[in-house]
Amino acid sequence: MFQHRSIKHCRACGGATVYAVPADDNRDRATCTVCQLVHYENPLNVVGTVPVWGDQVLLCRRNIEPRHGFWTLPAGFMELGETTEQGAARETDEEAGARFEMQGLLSVLSVVRVGQVHLYFRARLLDTEFAPGPETIEARLFREDEIPWDELAFRTVRDTLKYFFDDRRKGQFSVHCADIA
Numbered sequence: 001m002f003q004h005r006s007i008k009h010c011r012a013c014g015g016a017t018v019y020a021v022p023a024d025d026n027r028d029r030a031t032c033t034v035c036q037l038v039h040y041e042n043p044l045n046v047v048g049t050v051p052v053w054g055d056q057v058l059l060c061r062r063n064i065e066p067r068h069g070f071w072t073l074p075a076g077f078m079e080l081g082e083t084t085e086q087g088a089a090r091e092t093d094e095e096a097g098a099r100f101e102m103q104g105l106l107s108v109l110s111v112v113r114v115g116q117v118h119l120y121f122r123a124r125l126l127d128t129e130f131a132p133g134p135e136t137i138e139a140r141l142f143r144e145d146e147i148p149w150d151e152l153a154f155r156t157v158r159d160t161l162k163y164f165f166d167d168r169r170k171g172q173f174s175v176h177c178a179d180i181a
């Protein structure tokens with residue numbers, strides 16, 4: 001089971017926390033030894049897109065750690081106050097500076113090891129002018145046979161690209177729900 005055990009100080013009063021099972025609960029929570037506040041830790045959502053231009057997809061080369069210099073799909077942590085689609089669109093704008101139209105959900109990937117859920121939407125590019133942001137070294141289009149499979153930043157990116165190209169071959173897109181070990 002995934003355990004953060006990373007909260008050492010109370011968010012409310014700064015007091016020391018200990019991990020203990022609160023009454024009426026069934027797992028360890030960081031609990032403040034001073035004000036008794038219980039800190040709940042839950043998975044984070046990562047949202048992104050597969051931007052498509054004809055038979056090509058847009059990948060971004062990461063200018064940030066982790067996996068600096070590796071290729072990825074535009075994606076990032078969802079923010080409060082936005083939907084999954086809005087978050088995916090915002091990340092695509094920030095990282096690639098692309099113009100696009102959002103399409104259907106393609107993948108929902110649970111990454112239990114790091115406490116994350118990754119959601120990727122297909123997006124139809126409207127042109128091929130990109131303006132990558134500071135988190136991206138370069139953004140460019142790849143055909144399936146050009147994808148740098150050994151230089152992809154994350155397993156979720158690799159699996160999502162495989163779902164995309166497999167579905168495209170079949171002529172029908174569906175939602176792929178899977179666990180990433």
Ligand SMILES: [Zn+2]
Pocket residue numbers: 010011012013014015032033034035036037
């Ligand atoms: Zn406290």
